[in-house]
Amino acid sequence: MLKLIKYLKPFIGLIIIAIILLFAQAMADLSLPDYMSKIVNNGIQQGGIVNAVPKAIRESQMNKLIIFMKQDDINLVMDSYTLINASSENYAHYIELYPALKNEPIYVLNDIGKSRIDELNPIIGKAFIAVSGVNKIKSKAKNGMIDFNGNKIPANTDLFNFFKNLPQEQRTKISDEMNKQFTALGNKMIIQAAAIPIKAEYEALGVDTEKIQTRYIINTGIKMLLISLISALCIIGVGFLASKTAAGLARNLRMAVFTKVQSFSKAELDKFSTASLITRTTNDITQIQMLIVIIIRTVFYAPIMAVGGIIKALDKSQSMSWVIGVAVISLLILITTVFLTALPKFRVIQNLIDRLNLITRENLSGMMVIRAFNNQNFEEKRFDQANKNLTNTNLLVNRIMAVMFPTMMLIMNGITLLIVWVGAHQIANSSMQVGDMMAFMQYAMQIIFAFLMMSFMFIMIPRASVAAQRIAEVLDTEVKIKDPENPKSSNKKLKGLVEFKNVSFRYPGADEDVLKNISFKALPGETTAIIGSTGSGKSTLVNLILRFYDVTNGQILVDGVDVRDISQNKLRDKIGYVPQKSYLFSGTIESNLKYANENASEADMNEAADIAQAIEFIKEKADGFKSKIAQRGANLSGGQKQRLSIARALIKKPEIFIFDDSFSALDFKTSAVLRKALNEKTKSSTIILVAQRISTVMNAEQIIVLDEGRIVGKGKHKELMKSCKTYQEIALSQLSKEELA
Known part of the structure; x- marks a missing residue:
């Protein structure tokens, strides 16, 4: 797979842009549960009140709050608020906002920064909780008496004056005892607990608290919609870039494979079957194309989501981090098991596709022969067997994959139940907010879906890896027949001279030579015919001239230069080739x-x-x-x-014509007329004629007789009839003595 990475270089820019968009999408997706948590916590539970620092407080209420504050905190609070009364400049403006100003002065929050608000939250929040606690104590009076710390106090006692007259240390101690639980839980729970009395204070001021709640929920919802829109645009952009990159890579790979195959000699073409090369150029490259799309969509996005989801989830509740650990470990075990089980089967599938393509191609190409021998049933059984093998292997892999998704859903639903069960207990203990539990659940789902997306990649990687190896095999195949580094120019005085000098040739992997010590010259303006029995090496001999193969020993010279020292392009420009088929x-x-x-x-x-x-x-x-x-x-x-x-x-x-048994489909009359016209129009060219008919070669200036790869006769027709027994046998098997005379 790594060998093909260099083909991604033209698309680096697109991939970088896609990564940036994926990061933006991940950040958007990770922020949505947090906003949902804010709607539940702040918008619904807290009525739109986001902190424990009210924008306005009645003077009477402020006097109660400062009872439960330390002197330094009182100074900080008073420095943050301004008292508004009938003599204030902005009295008319504030009376519209806070109608209760008609009855008593109010404190209005100054324009302070977020850091000051964060500093004031626990101070004022605890004070509101303490005041609320005192009011609850008074409401629980029985028989005209209040039970306070085991002491009985008359119900008509002004508790706030009572607390005010206590020493500062004692007041602080009582205040800390009253909101000890919330102090341990942190600012979030202090704000949530203070939200109810703050809302009551706003109502006392004449503020429409429902409007505050509605405005907060709508504003947060609009933010969520905008974030969702950004995420959608990122998804579209990444999809476009991923498709463009994958399609471009597939195009370049197909061109590279096609160009490489074009340079193959017959030795390399014999190594790969035609069906296999077709599969590698189409199906295998399609597998890589699909993988690239998935990699761009998931290999960057999924880890960001997984890591970001874990961080966000821990921010909501560290006490439930073990739930995330259980989910991640379960998913890793599942994915690893599936990966190791399915991996060996993917190479088998690609080989079976090759086999199926081979049988299909043979069946279509040889349809007439199959029908002539009435072997349709045999071919059907052969195809059916290959088809069944591929189907069964695919079914096995798909069954393995089919187990993974229900199991993942089981893990996901189990984790959801676990979060609800644990979270419910924490909410009951006031150690967690409902919105935080819901956000934690969504982050857990995002983490699981991130692993689910990565599992798709793990499914594709084995198959695409096999496909990549098969493509790399083609691209890395060393072409045995190469152009020389310093090609030589042919002798311009010699046009079409072909000479074999002690040429021997052996096919790759063969035990013995097919051609042995072949030596002859084919001169311009003459016809050199090559004849011999089937398998004597006639076609192999002319293939060596074209450099479809290179000689094992000896030399083939064209215009005085070894064919291995001429560029293939220039060599083949000199030759007009008519193949046997x-x-x-x-x-x-x-x-x-x-x-x-x-x-x-x-x-x-x-x-x-x-x-x-x-x-x-x-x-x-x-x-x-x-x-x-x-x-x-x-x-x-x-x-x-x-x-x-x-x-x-x-x-x-061309200067040289090679006819490799090119008249076999012609009748004798047409063949004779064609050869006569050919001799008249190509008088200056070298003609090398491979044939099995004696009538085709009888008039050649030179006839080479081959038998088992050796030259057993060389000369004209009449000479060979006298001196070459092999030629005589071939001639007499086709024509009578009178016709041969």
């Missing part, structure tokens, strides 16, 4: 002919088609040279395909 591309007759020379004129096409004896059937078609050619020339006969292949080579006008 005619191959046409989908398109038109014109596009197939111009495949050899894209600048060929209409006159060139007419001449080549005329020499190849193809002009007649081309003119019979309604569209002439514009007539459509199906894939592999499926809408043409074997003879027509062969003649168009020959015409294609002729349009190139």
Whole structure:
């Protein structure tokens, strides 16, 4: 997988932008539970009152509050408020805000910063709780007496005056005892406990407390909507960038694989089956494309969410951190088990896809042969077996994966119940707020979903890793036939001279040579024919000229230069090749002919088609040279395909023609006429002709007879009839003595 990372270099910019957007999305998503917690805690439970420092307090109420404060705290509080009465400049303004100002002066909070408010929260909050506690004591009077710290006090006693007259130390001690529970719980619980008396104070001032609550909830809700919108825009942006990056990478990989395969010699093509190369170029690259999308979406986002969720959850309640630990450990065990179980199966799946593609391709290519031998049932069974093997393996992997998601949901729901159970006890003990418990639950879900997203990546990585290895195998394959570092130029005086010097050749992995000590010259203006029994090495010999393979020993010279010292492009520019099996591309007759020379004129096409004896059937078609050619020339006969292949080579006008048994599909008459026209039009070119028919090679200036990879005869027809037994046997098996004379 790491070998393919270099193909991501053009997309580094897009990936960085995607990471920035993912970070923004994660921050937005992590902030939503906190706002939800604020709506529950501050908006619903506290009536929109977010701190224990009221904006205004009646003078009578302030006098009660300072009873329960230390002198330094009283000074701080008084410094933070301004007394407003009938003589104040802004009296008219404040009386609209606080109608109770008509009855008594009020203290209005100055414009102080957040740090001062944070400092005042515990001071004023505790004082409000203490005042509220005193009022509760008075409300519980029985039989005209108040029970206070075990002492009976008359119910008509002014407790606030009573406390005011006590020494400062005693007052502080009583105050601390009254709000000891809240002091231990921290500022949040102090503010929540003080919210009720503060709300009562606002009502006493004539303030619409419902409006305060509604405004807070709406404002917080709008913030949540804006954050959700930002998150949605980030998701869209990341999706676009991830798709663009993955699609671009897939495009570049397909081009790299295709270009690499184009450079393969036959040795490399024999190493990889055609079906496997197709799978690697399509299915395997698609697997990597899907992985890149998932990696960009999850490999950066999920860890941010997981770590951020843990931090946020601990901020809400450290006492429940063990719940997060249980969830994370459970998920890691599950993902590791699934990963180790499924990983070995993914390579098997890719190999089975290769096998299925191979059988399908063979079936489609060999359909006529299958029907001719009435073997449809056999092929169906063969395909069915390959299909079943792939299906069963896929089912096994999918069943393993199918177990993971319900198990994750079970863990998630179990964690939810655990949080509710533990959180309910803490809420009952006043050690946690309801909103914090709900936020903790959401953070726990975000952590679990982050691991769930990472599990998708872990599912894709094994399969994509196998696919990447298979692609890397193609890209890392060392091409054995390479251009020389310093290519030589051919002798300009020699045009089309081909010479074999003691050439031997052995296929990779073979035990013995296919060709042994082959030596001959093919001269310009002459036809050199190569004949021999099936398997004698005729096609292998001409493949060596084209450098489809390189010789094992010896040399092949073209125009006086070893073919290994010439660039492949220049070497093949000199050669017009007609393969044993005619191959046409989908398109038109014109596009197939111009495949050899894209600048060929209409006159060139007419001449080549005329020499190849193809002009007649081309003119019979309604569209002439514009007539459509199906894939592999499926809408043409074997003879027509062969003649168009020959015409294609002729349009190139090369110095050397190689015909590898290229007249086998032609009848004797057409073959004779074609060869006669060919000899007339290509007098200056070297013609190397591989054939099995004696009639095709009889008039050649030089005939090479091969038998088991060795030259057993060399000369003209009449000479070989006298001197070469192998040639005689081939000739007499095809023609009578009178025809051979």
